[in-house]
Each structure stands twice: as structure tokens, then as C-alpha cells.
Amino acid sequence: MQSKELLKSLSEANGISGYEASVRDLVRAGFMQYAEEFVTDTMGNAIAIKRGQRDAAYPQRSIMLAGHMDEIGLLVTKLEKGFLRFTTVGGFDLRVLLGQEVIVHGRQELPGIIGSRAPHVLSAEDRERIVPLDHLFVDVGLTEDELAQQVQVGDVVTLRRQFTELSGDLVSGKAFDDRAAVACIAEALKQLSKMKHSWDVYAVATVQEETGLKGAMTSAFGLTPDIGIAIDVGHGDMPGVSEADTVKVGGGPALGFGPNIHPLMYARLVQTAKADEIAYQIDPIPGASGTDAWAMQVARAGIPTALISIPLRYMHTTVETLAIKDIERIGRLLARFISSLDETFAEELGLSIPGQIP
Amino acid sequence: MKKLIQQLTEEFGPSGYEAPVRDLIKSLIVRHVDEVRVDAMGNLIARKKAVPQNGIASRRIMLAAHMDEIGVMISYIDDKAFLRFTPIGGVFPSTLLGSRVVFTDGSVGVIGREKPDHPDELPSISKMFIDVGAKDREHLTRKVGDPATFTRPFVDIGERLVAKAFDDRIGCAILIQSILNNTVSPHEVYYVFTVQEEVGLRGAVTSAYGVEPDVAIAVDITLTGDTPEAQPMAVALGAGPAIKVKDRGMLAHPAVKDWLVDTAKRLGIPYQLEVLEMGTTDAMAIQTSRAGVAAGVISIATRYAHTPSEMIDFADVQGAVSLIDGLLGAGLPF
């Protein structure tokens, strides 16, 4: 499948943190075209394994690629006079919720609206105020009795948005954060299937990143890879935001640099990008990256970790926007990087020999 | 069981100083379990062996309730023997005025306040102090670093109970009652009485690592939406044990949540579903232990949480005990 088609299907699937099952099915189909084994772990992480072909003289090595498949969403907290009160799962800007269409996953899937009062009835003061979470509600158009039959506290609410191709190479939709990374990993596996590589690849679509990097934390512990790369989205250039805080959409993979990133991993990614003439950008991160890389780096006794960001505008809204060619470039960069991995690099990183006490 | 609850709530045990609670619980359960140990953090870990049953896969289940309660610690002593203090856990300054605290040796102090800058100033902890009635520093036996908790007697008002530290001695009481009920289980069950939950789920972090469970259930309190002008929350006293869907720290594993719901339905135990917007429980820490644990929470609806007068409904407690007995007695659906 082409990256664009895969991204479209992933984007339009529903899977908020903790409830990623239907996305996982798509991930599995996407990854398993090019991998041999598939595991779903306790937390629900989707793990595809593509084995490397190694010389028996060398130890078995592995790299973990992590992109999270959960999206931010809502949960019903209370049924109130035929309307639904809700809370957020993940970090929302409450301002973008007004007037959004949603799906309430009750007994059946119910289309709904996050209602906003007509401007006519608002005072000048009201209009200056952000509607607080406990004043927002979902209307599914049912009577109080019908609603009680269909929906209960704790039911999931997802935001609705069709994938849209904009002009040029840009596309827009929901949940590109971070299903675009899943598309990057699928692209990497695809390219890698035409190359030689000696290290095993754990392609992981992680869960619950938006609620605290939980899937990455547990899958990195469980898999214990030698090295890891997280792929996530990074703020793209847009009006009103300083260049110091953004990377360029369509400018190629943004390679994270800072305490969260092993300097030799970064250097090798740069070297690979240069050698293969893949456009790239530097993304300086002075502390917590807030991505799966932050959890992977400190799993067990520590894992040399890198972070690649997909430039993306309007993060955590339903109109996230990115360039398809950035996804393809990241897929290519990952594939080239993985096929270049060898025992010399393992030694440079100071990786222990499996079976020996570090 | 009310006697047990009273004993537990009236015991002294701020985070990090849970020894009196641990000793009490240990004495109550030691003859009814197969093994008891205390780990490096101070968690009390009791194990009951599995009794194999044909056709049922045996799993390792961890049940967790925390022994610690919120409190205060002396941070500074001034020349006139007034004690400044820092909170242990989430202490609401507004509940402190007029409160009394008790130290490890049973001695009591009252909380006083500096003159407010204006009449309706909200109290802040930095402008409060503890007065233990010492004439001067010479007569003071307290020192910096001494912990204290709030003191308030348990009251049984029929269906409803009032006490300090239902958070989470009520969870401890439920676990103890479950041990005493001696349900035969095909599963290996670890009853873990954790420490330092109120300061960051710390006991759960280390005990879950040590126990390495397949499935875990924390038993803790939750807030309610059933009081005047409360937060919009569909949890009420007396509506049965609450089965958590989400709180601020975690999403319950959907399979565990369903298992709890189905078991409650099967046994005809009233239950309610809970989405909590503030706070979290030990289950958050247990969930991400090692390579991940399927974790859920049974909550007891509690009004006025983190005040010295928390209120619960006794029927909810009994429902929680029955639910746990039902869970342990059968096979897991996942």
C-alpha cells in the first residue's frame, strides 16, 4: 500500500488512548506485509518482528521503532437530561472542541455534535470566554430514555474528520499524531524488504502515548532492544509561531538532538541522510521530548535512543496537516539506517554482548 | 467489619511512617495467608497459594490498597516553639484551620494561623503553624522532620460511616475482610498493603515489580458527584462499588473493567461506573510495571476526601468485598 492510502485508513480509524483495538488491526495488516511475526502485548502494543539475517559470528541485535497509534479523545462522564457530559483523554485545546462532530461509541456508533449556543443568545462577556470543560456537552439527538439505553458512563467518544488532500503534497486529517509515524514505519519495512539487514527489527505501534508514554515504557521493557528510534510529530511552521519552535513542513525528517537522544545515534542518522541525499532538519530539544523516546531511553539499564519528528501543523486538532513526502523520506531514512547497522556500531555504542554481564 | 474499619482508620500512618498500620494489619492476617513479607520500601505483601481447579487457568492476581494517609511534617521551629510544617501528600489548606494533629508518640498539637492580610484571605500552609502548647523551646520535645497526622474519631451513623483516612484504610479493610472470608481461589493471590501512595504511588511501583502479577486491582476511594453543586460526576454514595474506567493517571484495562462489570452482574451486586477527573491510584503505577500489567480499580465512593471527615456508605464496602470474593473464586475471561 502507498503511504497516503495507509495514512488515510489509519487517520479515519478510531482509537483513543486505551482503546486502540481497531487501529491495531489496520497496523497489523500494514506491517505484516513485510514482517514475519506479530505480537499484541498486555498493554495492547502492536509488535511486528522482521528478522535480520546475521552472520553466526555476531550476536543477535535488535532495533525498536516506535510510533504511537492512539489518538486524543473523549470519555462520557455523565448522562444529563438527554445530553452527555465528557472528559478529555490526552491534551486538548478546549477551544477546538466547539462545533466538532463526534462519534459516541455506545451500544452502537452514534453520530454526535459538541453543541455551541447560538451567538444571538450570548452576552458580549460570554463571547470573550472559553467554554470550560464542565459546560461542554455532546448531543446525539436522542431522547433521555433512548440515550440511557444506548450510552453509559465511560463510553468512548471520538472526533470525526475525513482525510483530505490539500493542494500540493499536503494532506490534512485527524490523528496524524501519531498514525503518520505508523505509516513511516510501514514504509521503512517495505523498503527494508528489498534490502539486506542483520539486526532484528521490532516495529511497534505503541498505545497510550497521549496519557503518559505508557505503551513505550512497557514495550521497551518487554522487548529489551539494543537501540530504539521513536517517530513522532513535531510542530511545523505556521503563521504566528516562532521559527525557533518549529520545523519546516515538507523540509524532511526533523532529527531530534539533546539529552533525550544518544549523540552517536543522531550522528549516524545525519550521516545516513547525507549519504542518501535525504533532506533533513535539526530539531533541538533541551529536555523532556514528551515522546516515546523519553520512555525508551530509560527502560531497564538504558537504551540508546533517537527521535525523528514528522513536521506537522495544527497538532492535537482535527485538521493536522503534513507533507506525504516527509513520510516517504522518513521511511527511506529508517530503512537505510537499519540496513547499515553492524557490530562496529554496536561496539561504538558500548552495547553489551548478550549473555555477558555488563 | 465496622470494628475493623474503626481500628484501621484511627491508626497512625502518614506516608513513609506506616509502621503502626502495617503491624496492625500483619497481626490480623498472618494466620490466614501462606506467606507474609515486608519489602525494602515497607510494603506488606501477603500471598495465598492457588488451589488448582480443573479447566481454570491459574493467574497471579495482585490486590493493592494503600496503608498511608496524608499528614504533615515539621519543617521549622521558631524561637517561641511554634512549628512550621510541610504537607505529606495532598493536604487542602482550607481543612487545616481548627484541625488537631497527632505525633508518633500520641501527643497532640493544634493548627493556628497568622493574622490574615484581609478578612477573606484563603489560608495558605506557609502562613500556618502547629502549637503543641510548649511554653518555650526548652520545653519542646518535637524536632524538625517529625511526622504527624490528623486526629478525628470514627463515627458510625448507620448506613454511612465518617472518619479520617478512609483513603485508603477502607481499601485495607476490604482486602483484610477478603482474606478472612477465605475464598478458595484457583489463582495465586497477592494482597499488597502499599506505602507512600499519597506522595506518588511509590510503594506500588516497587511492590508490583517484586510481585510481577498478570492482573492487578487497586482498591481505593473515589470522589462523588452527589453533593450540592458538585462536579458533574455520575458516582454516588450507596450505588455500589464503583468500577473505574478512567482517572487522571490511567485508563483501566478494558478487559479488566469488563471482568469486574460482568462479575458484579453475575452475582447481582449493584455497581456504578466511574470516570474520575482528578487523582489516581496505585493501579496507575502497577499498570506500567515491567512489560505491563492488566490493571483495574474498585473504588469506594467517598465524600469530602482528604479532609478529616470523609464519608462512605457501608453497603458499598460490603459490595466491594463480595465482588472481590466473586472475582477470585472463578476463572478469568481473558
Add this chain to the structure above:
Amino acid sequence: MSLRELSEAFGPSGNEAAVRQIVLERIRPFVDEYRIDSIGNLIALKRGTGQSSRKVMVAAHMDEVGLMIVQVDRGGYLRFRPIGGIDPRVLLAKKVLIGDQRIPGVIGVKPVHLLDSKARQQVMKVEDLSIDIGTMGEDDSGRAVKVGDYAVFDTHYEELGPASRTVKGKALDDRAGCAVLIELLRDRQAYDVYGVFTVQEEVGLRGARVAAYSIAPDAAFVLEGTICDDLPKDKDQSPTTKLGDGPAITVMDRSFIANQSLVQLLLRTAEQNGIPCQLKQPGLGGTDAGAIHLSREGVPSVAVAVPVRYLHSPVSLLSLDDLDNTIRLMRLALPEVSSLSLAH
């Protein structure tokens, strides 16, 4: 002692190599083994005599707060963000060193003459500050400095009053702890001592966490430079710690509650040997102990600190007496750990 060299070394979180090199040169003659792990911790092993099977971890962090360059703007000025917790008010008109070449730069400020009275009262945001390295434009700056370069304050170490034995310098949090740990590794104990010079404490106790996991110690001591707030204030509810009153022992801070046996051991050792010591005001700050004590099934831990005034600023201050007393206290306390009961 090597406090001057340690203080002046370049080592913001994530780029501690220069500090690690200095430490390594000091300890190499008397430790039995050492390794550098994947995140950059220096883990040194001083083997025990074999009389005790315990493993004890003693940790001090090498990293300091600093800056990272995030953009070279069109005028050649460098935009930056803090690494670790820095009060933006201390940044104005300071000198910094940038990158592997240690390029000097200054954080410029609009002259007071050009500010209206309102602007003078406003705290400048980090986002609005920039570093001037004296170049002409973007290309010129781009040749000397690149995005992602680390920077630290450029501060000289200096001894102050001879009577008070005070010194000033940058990064005394936690190069003071590093200096103490270097000395402690000279002594052979009954048990194995893992001396760990950690990285990335200031961005979330990152190094200590992975080191503790790989060592799996039975007990841990964390050596720190801690808040000393014994300054003139309107109302003093606490100085946190006092300069000159000796090592400060943590009972409880925001990151952990110390193991009571270890606290008692330190207090008892101080009292028996006439070493001044103080309890740090509970409830403030956090250290590597926060990560270490939660490792695996839990590690009994305590923090011992040299009081440091003005930490996380370009220039901090400590008393060498406190430093010496911290070394003395730890030297006398460590041998007792082999027979200490750590059970609850």
C-alpha cells in the same frame, strides 16, 4: 581537591563528557573497574573486602543547568532555551560558553535608558532573550555555532574569605557532590561500593534511574549540593539549610522519603564524632534518590548534601568546611552500613 576544575568544567545535562573525563582521571588510580553506560553515567566499582555481600550505590550528578541553542536568527543572534530549571531573571547580562569550541557569548539586554517605567518592571521571557557572539549576521554565526549546541555560564571559581573558607563558582550543584564522591572512592569497604557519577539529573533524574536498575544496590547514598536559603528575608520560616552548619541530611523532599535507618546512621555518626550536621528542611527539592529508591523492588536511600547558596544561577557559593565535613561524615558512616539493619 579538584573542586575548581570540576566547577569550571562544561557539563550541561546531555553533554557531560568533559566532567566525566576529569572525574575519570581522578578516580582511575584507585577504583577496581569502571564503565560508561549508554546514557553516559560513569559507574565505578570499588570492590569490598568480601566480608559483606551487600552492594551500596553512592551517587553524585555531573550535569549542571545550562542552555541549548535553538535558532541562529537573521541578525546572527542565537535564540536559546534553558536546560533544567533556570529562573529567567538571572540570565540578563551574563556571559556564556557555547558548544565544543567553547565560543564565548553574552546575553544582551536593552539598555535601561531605552526602557519605559513599565518595561523595567517586567520579567524578560527566555523566548525574548538572545546571545550575541559578536559575529555579523546569520552565516557568520552559523560557522561558529550550530543549532542544538549546548551552552553553560562562564564563571570562574574563586576562593573568598579565608576565615569562612567560602568559594564561589558555577555548577557547585552538584560538582560538590562529585568532589565528595571522588574522595570516598579511595576507601575500601567490607562491601562493594558502586560510585556513580550520573548524568541528566537536572532534566528528570534520568541517569540515576538506569544506573540503579543495572546495579540493583541494597542501599544508596546520594551526594548533593542543596538549597541554602539562609539569606536576608522579610520573614524567615526557614533557611532550608545554613552555610557552615555542616552536611544537610534529607528526611523528606518532593522526590522521596529517606530510609529512617540511614538517616539515623548519619545523625548518630555525626554526633559520636563531633561533626556538625543539619537536617534539610523537609518538603523542598528533589534528587537522584527519587529515582534510585524506586528501582526494581525498592532501594533504601538517603541524601547528604553540601549547602550551596544561589544554585541554578550563574554563580553559586559554598563553604569548604561543609564540604570537608560531608566527606568526614560519609567516610565514618559508610563502614557501618555493612552491619546496619535495613529491614522495616
